[in-house]
Each structure stands twice: as structure tokens, then as C-alpha cells.
Amino acid sequence: QVPMVESGGGLVQAGGSLRLSCRASETMFSSYAMGWFRQAPGKEREFVAASSWAGGSTSYGESVKGRFTISRDGPSNTIYLQMNSLKPEDTAVYYCNADRSDGYSKLSLGIPGPYWGQGTQVTVSS
Numbered sequence: 726q727v728p729m730v731e732s733g734g735g736l737v738q739a740g741g742s743l744r745l746s747c748r749a750s751e752t753m754f755s756s757y758a759m760g761w762f763r764q765a766p767g768k769e770r771e772f773v774a775a776s777s778w779a780g781g782s783t784s785y786g787e788s789v790k791g792r793f794t795i796s797r798d799g800p801s802n803t804i805y806l807q808m809n810s811l812k813p814e815d816t817a818v819y820y821c822n823a824d825r826s827d828g829y830s831k832l833s834l835g836i837p838g839p840y841w842g843q844g845t846q847v848t849v850s851s
Contacts, residue, residue: 728753729821734845737811741849745806747821747842754802758829761795761806762837763817763847772835773819774806778826784833788814811849818844 733745747759760775772786774795783795794807808815824831824838832838 728840729759729823729842731819731821731842731845734819734847736848736850739811739813739849739851741811742807742809743811743847745808745819745845745847746803747805748801748803749821749823751802753823753840754797754799754804756826757823757840758826758832758838759797759804759821759823760832760837761819762822763815763819765814765817768817770837771817772832772837775829775832776804777829782829782833786835808847811847813849813851816847816849818846820844 729747729749731747758778761773763773764770774785776783776795780797792810796805821842822837823840828838
């Protein structure tokens with residue numbers, strides 16, 4: 726049983742927007758640092774964004790800074806990744822990731838925690 730479930734992927738034209746969701750258990754959401762990674766075919770996994778357990782700190786990969794925003798919604802135990810100005814090179818499977826509360830420093834450096842969602846496909850057409 727995966728600890729988090731992603732949704733919101735799909736096909737979008739370049740310049741468009743998508744919002745990904747990652748719903749976790751209340752326990753995980755309230756005390757774990759969470760983030761997003763992506764992997765495109767034939768490429769290495771790439772850090773996208775991270776949020777501290779309380780949401781007060783966020784960090785982003787260089788390729789998405791200024792275009793993507795990570796946020797948390799307490800009542801629904803969900804983290805979101807708002808993706809704007811999408812480019813074809815953003816095409817990838819996006820994975821939700823989590824680490825214990827002190828894991829934010831690692832997540833923000835692109836080091837994933839031990840908990841993964843199943844992934845959701847994002848395809849950006851040119």
C-alpha cells in the first residue's frame with residue numbers, strides 16, 4: 726500500500742498549466758517533509774520541489790523556479806504542485822515523495838526520502 730496517492734497529470738500544450746495533487750495520511754502530512762521529483766524516459770530522476778512539514782519553507786529545482794509552486798492544504802492532507810508556463814521538457818512522470826520532519830534539508834538538496842507515491846504522467850506538447 727503506497728503511502729501517498731498522486732493525481733492531476735495529463736496532456737497539456739506548451740505554455741499551459743496543470744496542478745498535481747498528492748494526498749497522504751494525516752500522520753504523514755502533519756509531520757513529514759514532502760516534495761516532488763520527476764523522471765523522463767532515458768533521464769535521471771530530477772528534484773522538482775520540496776516543502777517543510779509545516780509548509781513554512783519551500784525549495785525548487787533550478788529548471789522550474791518561477792514557474793512551479795508547491796503548497797500544502799491541511800484539511801485535505803494534500804500537497805499540490807501548481808505548474809505554469811509548461812514546456813515540452815517538463816514531460817515526465819511526477820512522483821510525490823516524503824521524509825520525516827527533519828528530512829526537509831535533504832529534500833531541498835534533491836535527496837529523496839523513503840516514501841513514494843505511484844507517480845502521475847505529465848505530457849507537454851509543443
